[in-house]
Amino acid sequence: MTSDATIQEDQSPILACTVCRDVQNFELLIVDMEAALGEQWGDLGFTDALMFFDQPDAKSLEFVALAIDDYDEDNLAQLMEVIDAAKSRGIRTILIAEDVTPASLHKLLRHGADEFIPYPLPKGELAEAIERLRRPAVVEAPEPEIQEETPAAVSLKSGSHSREGVVLAVHGLAGGTGATTLAVNLGWELANVRKDNPPRVCLIDLDFQFGSVSTFLDLQRRETVFELLSDTESMDSESFGQALMQFEDKMSVLTAPTDMIPLDLIQPEDIERILETARRHYDYVIVDMPKTLVQWSETVLTAAHVYFATLEIDMRSAQNAMRLKRALQAEDLPFEKLRYVLNRAPKFTDLAGKSRVKRLGESLGITIELLLPDGGRQVMQGSDHGLPLATSASKNPLRKEIVKLAESLNDLDQSDPQAA
Numbered sequence: 172m173t174s175d176a177t178i179q180e181d182q183s184p185i186l187a188c189t190v191c192r193d194v195q196n197f198e199l200l201i202v203d204m205e206a207a208l209g210e211q212w213g214d215l216g217f218t219d220a221l222m223f224f225d226q227p228d229a230k231s232l233e234f235v236a237l238a239i240d241d242y243d244e245d246n247l248a249q250l251m252e253v254i255d256a257a258k259s260r261g262i263r264t265i266l267i268a269e270d271v272t273p274a275s276l277h278k279l280l281r282h283g284a285d286e287f288i289p290y291p292l293p294k295g296e297l298a299e300a301i302e303r304l305r306r307p308a309v310v311e312a313p314e315p316e317i318q319e320e321t322p323a324a325v326s327l328k329s330g331s332h333s334r335e336g337v338v339l340a341v342h343g344l345a346g347g348t349g350a351t352t353l354a355v356n357l358g359w360e361l362a363n364v365r366k367d368n369p370p371r372v373c374l375i376d377l378d379f380q381f382g383s384v385s386t387f388l389d390l391q392r393r394e395t396v397f398e399l400l401s402d403t404e405s406m407d408s409e410s411f412g413q414a415l416m417q418f419e420d421k422m423s424v425l426t427a428p429t430d431m432i433p434l435d436l437i438q439p440e441d442i443e444r445i446l447e448t449a450r451r452h453y454d455y456v457i458v459d460m461p462k463t464l465v466q467w468s469e470t471v472l473t474a475a476h477v478y479f480a481t482l483e484i485d486m487r488s489a490q491n492a493m494r495l496k497r498a499l500q501a502e503d504l505p506f507e508k509l510r511y512v513l514n515r516a517p518k519f520t521d522l523a524g525k526s527r528v529k530r531l532g533e534s535l536g537i538t539i540e541l542l543l544p545d546g547g548r549q550v551m552q553g554s555d556h557g558l559p560l561a562t563s564a565s566k567n568p569l570r571k572e573i574v575k576l577a578e579s580l581n582d583l584d585q586s587d588p589q590a591a
Contacts, residue, residue, distance in 0.1 A: 184231035186211045187301075190220045190253055191238035197290060200238055200267060203297040217249050224256050234263040234304050236297075237284065241270040251282045258283045263304045267292070276555045277386055287555065289548055325423045327412035327452050336373075336450040339580070340475040342460040344491040348481040349514040349543065352550060354459040355387045356570065359559040360577035361455050362421040370454035370581070373415070375425040375445070377471070378461040379434055382427030389557020390416045390426055397428040403441040411448045423453070439467040446474050455580075464495075469504060477580075478508045479541075483515055484527055492535050509537075516542035541576065544568040 186208055189200060194214045204212050215223055215235075223229055235257050239250065254264050266279055269290035280287060286300045339357070343350030354374065362372040376384035379400075385392050399406060399414040415423045425445075449456045458471055472478055480495065482488035492511070499506040511532075517524025532539045546560070546569030553563030560570035 183209075183211050185213055185228055186231060186233050187236065188213045188215050188220065188223070188232065189236045189238055190215050190217060192216065192243060194238070196240065197238045197267065197269075199292050200236065200290070200297070203292055204236065207298050207301055217246070217253055220253050221256055224260055224262070229260070229262075232257075232260075232262045234265055234285075234301070236265045236267055237279075238267040238290070239271060240268070240290075241272075244271060244275050247275060247278060250279060254279065254283045265297070265300050265304070273383075273386070273551060273555050277557075280555065287552070289552060325412040325415040325417055327408040327415075336371075336453045336456050337477075337580070338446060338450065338456045338458065338471075338475045339477050339479065340458040340460055340471050341479045341481065343462050344480050344482045344495065345485075345487045346462065348483050348488065349512075349550075350462075350479075350481045351383055351387060351459055352546075352554070352569075353479065353481060353512065353514075353543070353573065354457050355384060356559050356561070356573045357577060357580075358422055358455070358457040359418075359561055360574050361457075361580065363561065364577050364581045369421070371423075371452065372421070372455045372457065373423045373425065373449045373453040374457045374459070375449065376427045376459045377442070378459060379427050379437070380431045380461070382459065382461075383554075384424060384459055385416075385426040387554045387557065388418050388424060388559070390418060390424055392426045392429040394429055396426060397430070397432065399445075400428065400432075400437055400441060403444040406444060406448065408448065408452065411445070411452075425449075434461060434463060434465045437467060439470040442467040442470045443474070446471070464498065469502070472499075472504060472508060475508055477510055479512050480509050481512045481514050483513065484517075484524075484531060489531060489535060492537065496535070496537065510541060511537055511539045512541040512543060513539050514543050515545040518544065541572075543572050546570070 187204070189197070189204060189212070191197060191214075194201060220235065224232075235253070237250065237253060243250065257264050263286075264284045265286040265288060266276070266284040267288050267290050268276055276287065285304060288296050288300055341350045341354040341357070358372050358374040361370055363369060374384060376382035384390075393414060393416070395410075395414045399410060415425055418424055446456065446458075458475070460468070460471060480492065482492055495509075496506065499509075513528060517528065528539060528542070546564075546567050549564035549567050550560065550569060553560050556563060560567050560573070564570060
């Protein structure tokens, strides 16, 4: 390994550099770099990289491997400066990250990083990434146009449909229980459940403060969303369609607003109008709910055919499930609509885990009807790239269970609110 790219003066040109706080924190990266490039690479710090890019030796650089961990998240501005400097000189960037939040990864990828690899590095992944970067430019030329293209609004005509679509709500009983992952991927699977005459699907993000549906699908947030929510009385099919975004020409999405807004700024009547309009134009309306209960939560629960509540095998989920059950029963709300979804469920061969699931349901007095397996890192990676699992990891076990759920829901009677 070359310890300092600035003093490399042998006859072999430097083809790549690692750029990180301390390369010794990424030992597997060192091994893979040496396997792929031999001695034709070097190591730089963040500040040194900016200086090295202006030196003659940097002209031979094909790419830099920007290696970061959670300690570097407070320094995103400098990381983006390195990406900008490399990009301006035609140097590609491979982002290698360990324990970095999805929000930071998304920001760096959108800023211009060409490839992303999680650390520890999967076997052969660095070599494959280098091979992709070395492909002829004509193969990758259309990509920037696709990334920069602003998805068009959805054209809806008043009175053109009367579908009385099925409303499916997803509510996470604790943070990280996979509610948004389920909502996004269930919507996509429903949109593709039939090749002939596929259902029309609308995904609505009602988490106005921390909603991440737009991130999971790499969609821009529009100012028109807040305008729509602020004046639903004058909303018609055309204005509703203008606030929607289209994903892959198969699913319409109403993202959370651009800025955070108080959850109680929206009244139950506003939510009712939005759901009614969506149902008229779509076969399935998927609603991603905030974890907080607000005055319009009852509106969604009443309108929903099925209300999925995601949880895990832990104390916080158990306590929150019991509190939600008591709250709904105290207000005489349709508690029977809740369908409990256990995320990261034990594997089929884990008898002890399955016994814990059974005891959890019995202690809470509920039935856990849907068990979703742990999708692993592929779930986070797909979300960071703005892709559903069907595209990013089609053979993932979590995706397979969501496909089964979509197929079972496909036969739901859209005209009967009690069908679920």
